[in-house]
Amino acid sequence: MLSGIRVISFTHFLQGPSASQILADLGADVIKVEPHGGAFERNWTAPGRFIEGESPFFALGNRNVRSIVIDLKHEQSAEVLRDLLADADVLIESFRPGTLDRLGLGFDVLHELNPRLVYASLSGYGTSGPYVDRPGQDVLLQALSGLAAATGRAGQDPTPVGACVVDQHAAVLGALGILAALHGRERTGRGVKVESNLLNAALDLQIEPLTYALNGFEPERSAEGISSAFYKAPYGVFATADGHLCISLTTTAALARVFDDEWFATIAPADEWEQRDTINARVADHVRRRSTAEWEAHFTTEKMWFAPVQDYDAVIADPQVLHNDSFDEYQHPRAGTLRVLKHAVTYDGVRPGIRTPPPELGEQTREVLAGLGYSDHAIDALIESKALA
Incomplete structure (x- = not known):
């Protein structure tokens, strides 16, 4: 061209x-x-x-x-x-x-x-x-x-x-x-x-976080590992029983269903930001109980937004990367x-x-x-x- x-x-x-x-x-x-x-x-x-x-x-x-x-x-x-x-x-x-x-x-x-x-x-x-x-x-x-x-x-x-x-x-x-x-x-x-x-x-x-900051929103890094200072939980990497998974942008209603835990359903939408570290910690507690492969199968069925955390060897062999x-x-x-x-x-x-x-x-x-x-x-x-x- x-x-x-x-x-x-x-x-x-x-x-x-x-x-x-x-x-x-x-x-x-x-x-x-x-x-x-x-x-x-x-x-x-x-x-x-x-x-x-x-x-x-x-x-x-x-x-x-x-x-x-x-x-x-x-x-x-x-x-x-x-x-x-x-x-x-x-x-x-x-x-x-x-x-x-x-x-x-x-x-x-x-x-x-x-x-x-x-x-x-x-x-x-x-x-x-x-x-x-x-x-x-x-x-x-x-x-x-x-x-x-x-x-x-x-x-x-x-x-x-x-x-x-x-x-x-x-x-x-x-x-x-x-x-x-x-x-x-x-x-x-x-x-x-x-x-x-x-x-x-x-x-x-940083077009997204800087736009929030430019307009008066205060960034707050999460003690529980939420990967953005401006996002609600869950958002980031979680340890499984044998590895790690990344989970993104899932409602508390979906979390209650996926983890069979009605506690998530008790969080009102208006409180999700204030409770984000607590929510993230509870998600982490669930995720660490099962293997990566088990969660991948379950999350796929539940249509969760997730991805495995891959090292470079896995990336190089990843089927979509190769495709x-x-x-x-x-x-x-x-x-x-x-x-x-x-x-x-x-x-x-x-x-x-x-x-x-x-x-x-x-x-x-x-x-x-x-x-x-x-x-x-x-x-x-x-x-x-x-x-x-």
């Missing part, structure tokens, strides 16, 4: 590469500009372990893209960069705010060079403001945005989410903004500057078979897959420059000068 759209990606870590990969999955020609030595994510992985020297962190966000190596500070790279961007459709960058401006690649300069260019900046807090120089990283934004404080039991420490949800949501919002700008350009002929940042993404993830065709794999010359998540959206029932695996560092430097009209001699000279690699 994005065939014919060229994206120049100055990105690293997770937010930027993931946003670029979304566009690449949709058919855009994404050219990843890397420094000598490669982008950060080539040389880092959260567990500190690599697969035959290859980073799974790089594998998760760089499929379907091409890699070139350019020293952005080298005096001979300026002309190459201008040629690269002169007829590009999108520039996407995730440097600290102001970095590309200092390199002569700011929005105003490039918009004069290429008025149709959509210029997307992905940052931690935005491109201006009191926090502009702070480090932007997922768990830091979970803390700052209130997400960590909203998670966990009353009286216990705030609890960050166990995945980089802010990074990934910011990436999706960035890609959404780019697609909107490309659509708008079809009418106006003019590219615009798109900005997505981790702080906005973290707030957007949705959620995973892909490719053969790496050194690491062997690498498995990754697919693009999350289907189009006419198909999820875009891997056209090309994540590239070797600078694998397409010659190919890209040749496409810009550079001769072999000129490319050799630039590589010899260390402007490119």
Whole structure:
């Protein structure tokens, strides 16, 4: 769907590469500009372990893209960069705010060079403001945005989410903004500057609880493990005799029937909020008496809103996850078979897959420059000068 759209990606870590990969999955020609030595994510992985020297962190966000190596500070790279961007459709960058401006690649300069260019900046807090120089990283934004404080039991420490949800949501919002700008350009002929940042993404993830808070409702974390400061019981994870189940949004009348316990029916609807911890505790007492499988069968019959609490091994084998065709794999010359998540959206029932695996560092430097009209001699000279690699 994005065939014919060229994206120049100055990105690293997770937010930027993931946003670029979304566009690449949709058919855009994404050219990843890397420094000598490669982008950060080539040389880092959260567990500190690599697969035959290859980073799974790089594998998760760089499929379907091409890699070139350019020293952005080298005096001979300026002309190459201008040629690269002169007829590009999108520039996407995730440097600290102001970095590309200092390199002569700011929005105003490039918009004069290429008025149709959509210029997307992905940052931690935005491109201006009191926090502009702070480090932007997922768990830091979970803390700052209130997400960590909203998670966990009353009286216990705030609890960050166990995945980089802010990074990934910011990436999706960035890609959404780019697609909107490309659509708008079809009418106006003019590219615009798109900005997505981790702080906005973290707030957007909390659209419901923050709306309550903005309108005067006081959040109250539950001592009994209700998973939202604004929801009635039962809502959250409960221990069974041999595992855990999650239960959501069930009336007290239904609870009385499901658990054969008339106590629940004595709670008036107007009192459900005040009694939510008591209700949750009583549900927990019932649930812990039987096995997960027994409750799954019973809850299914009773049409309860529930789900098993699965670890990653169970998720990977889950029949609905597999039915949705959620995973892909490719053969790496050194690491062997690498498995990754697919693009999350289907189009006419198909999820875009891997056209090309994540590239070797600078694998397409010659190919890209040749496409810009550079001769072999000129490319050799630039590589010899260390402007490119």
